[in-house]
Amino acid sequence: MPINTYKAIRENLAKSRKPRLSSLVFTLSLQVSSTVFAVEQSTVWLPKKYRALKPQLLSTAVLAEKTDRCIKVVGGEMIVSKNTEDYYYFIITCRDQSASTYNLSYLFPVAGNEAELIAEQSSRLDMVPVAANEAGLIETKGLEIDAGAELEKDIFSREDALKVCQDSIAAEAVLIGRVRSEGVSVTDLEGNEVAQFRFQVGFDIKSWSGSVVRYDASCAIDRHGEAEVNLQIDRSSIIPGCLVMLRKEIDQMLDVVILENQIPALSDREDGSLAAYIPFNTSDPGGRELHYLAECVVDDSGRARLDLKARRW
Numbered sequence: 001m002p003i004n005t006y007k008a009i010r011e012n013l014a015k016s017r018k019p020r021l022s023s024l025v026f027t028l029s030l031q032v033s034s035t036v037f038a039v040e041q042s043t044v045w046l047p048k049k050y051r052a053l054k055p056q057l058l059s060t061a062v063l064a065e066k067t068d069r070c071i072k073v074v075g076g077e078m079i080v081s082k083n084t085e086d087y088y089y090f091i092i093t094c095r096d097q098s099a100s101t102y103n104l105s106y107l108f109p110v111a112g113n114e115a116e117l118i119a120e121q122s123s124r125l126d127m128v129p130v131a132a133n134e135a136g137l138i139e140t141k142g143l144e145i146d147a148g149a150e151l152e153k154d155i156f157s158r159e160d161a162l163k164v165c166q167d168s169i170a171a172e173a174v175l176i177g178r179v180r181s182e183g184v185s186v187t188d189l190e191g192n193e194v195a196q197f198r199f200q201v202g203f204d205i206k207s208w209s210g211s212v213v214r215y216d217a218s219c220a221i222d223r224h225g226e227a228e229v230n231l232q233i234d235r236s237s238i239i240p241g242c243l244v245m246l247r248k249e250i251d252q253m254l255d256v257v258i259l260e261n262q263i264p265a266l267s268d269r270e271d272g273s274l275a276a277y278i279p280f281n282t283s284d285p286g287g288r289e290l291h292y293l294a295e296c297v298v299d300d301s302g303r304a305r306l307d308l309k310a311r312r313w
Contacts, residue, residue, distance in 0.1 A: 039065055044076035053078070053088065056108050060090045060115040064104045069120075070094035074101060086110055105171060119171035121227075161197035162186065165219035168227040169201060173215070176302040177207035195220035195228075202234070205302065213241045213302055233302060235274065238266055242276045242296035245306050249294075255283040273299040279311060 039061040046054055061076045075093035082089035088108040095101050106115040170179050180203065189198035201217045214237035220228045243258070250256050258280040267275040278294040293311040298304045 039073045039076075043073060046078055047080060050078055050080070050088075056088065056115070057090055060106050060108060061092050063106070063115055063117070064092040064094055067094075067104070067117075069096050069102075070104070071096055090115060105174070119174050121168065121171065158188075158197060161221040161225075162199060164221060164225065164227050165197075165199050165201065165217075165229065168229045169203070169217045169219065169231070172217075172229050172231055173205050176213075177205040180204040180206055180212070189218075194222055196223050197221040204237075207241070207302060207304070212244070213237050213298075215302070233274070233298065233300070235266055238274055238296075238298055239263060239276045239278075242278060242294070242298070242304065242306070245296065245304060246278055246280070246294050249306055249308070250280070250282065253282040254285070255281075257281045269297070271299075273297050279313075 039058060041054070041058060044054065044057045044061055046057060057076055057078065061073045064070050064076075065073045072095045073092060074095050077091055079089045079091055087110060090106045090108055092104045092106065093101055094104060102121040104117060104121070105119040107118055108115040173179050183202075183204050185202040187200040187202075189200055191198055197220070199219045201219060202214065203217070204212050204214055206212050214234035216232050216234055218230045218232075222228070243260070246258070258278065260278075262279050264277055267277070269275055274297070276296040276298075278296065280292055280294065282290050282292065284290055291311045291313065293309050295307045295309065296304060297307075
């Protein structure tokens with residue numbers, strides 16, 4: 001699965017600072033209105049708050065349909081939870097030659113006029129055993145199984161299924177940071193009626209801010225070779241990651257002492273995020289000791305925010 005490199009993503013996000021949204025939408029609307037879309041406008045959807053961005057979403061769908069693998073765009077939407085102040089996150093669903101659907105992930109810069117492809121969902125697994133082919137179950141390469149035939153457990157291998165899971169995990173994680181190849185752990189879970197293969201994968205992501213956060217991912221591969229991935233932050237990695245951010249933030253302060261033995265347990269917030277509170281001491285130029293508390297809030301996608309506040313203890 002092609003995923004743009006970290007360098008390419010950073011270059012895309014470093015484009016000119018955003019203008020006023022109203023002027024940007026107006027400019028793009030003029031450009032889009034003169035274009036004849038092969039994509040049907042009814043196939044894309046935006047929340048009411050973002051409907052003014054329909055030209056951007058449509059132009060992204062047109063880009064997707066121009067790719068070699070995409071025969072027809074069948075859907076498009078914005079993933080609001082993955083938007084930032086610098087870019088919008090669009091998902092375009094395409095149909096390929098085997099009539100299978102797959103997703104393309106795009107970043108659309110708020111200050112730009114063209115989307116950047118950052119991830120493409122892997123193809124459905126097409127590895128089939130010779131025995132199944134000789135039995136007349138396989139009609140073509142795309143796992144087109146005879147309607148009356150029962151799928152065998154070994155219709156594709158564990159290695160193939162794990163590769164699709166790893167690609168899908170990398171696609172899900174691309175906005176958080178880069179998946180580190182070292183330290184990856186894989187646990188095989190028992191399959192069920194829906195999923196032929198199930199894995200629990202532990203891995204580290206180096207975020208764009210430089211901190212390393214541990215994640216657990218559950219990945220299920222159904223009998224059609226489609227992957228379903230869910231990412232969850234490993235709570236034990238939150239405080240170490242916040243400490244990395246804090247040290248970068250306070251590296252210009254004088255006589256810093258981080259009171260790691262006084263860091264309380266993580267707090268669960270109502271919005272689903274986690275908060276770590278890290279006390280530290282520093283000094284002003286006159287030598288007077290100052291006391292601070294760093295509040296590090298990490299949301300469920302791994303994005304972190306750090307605030308420093310004066311404390312009395």
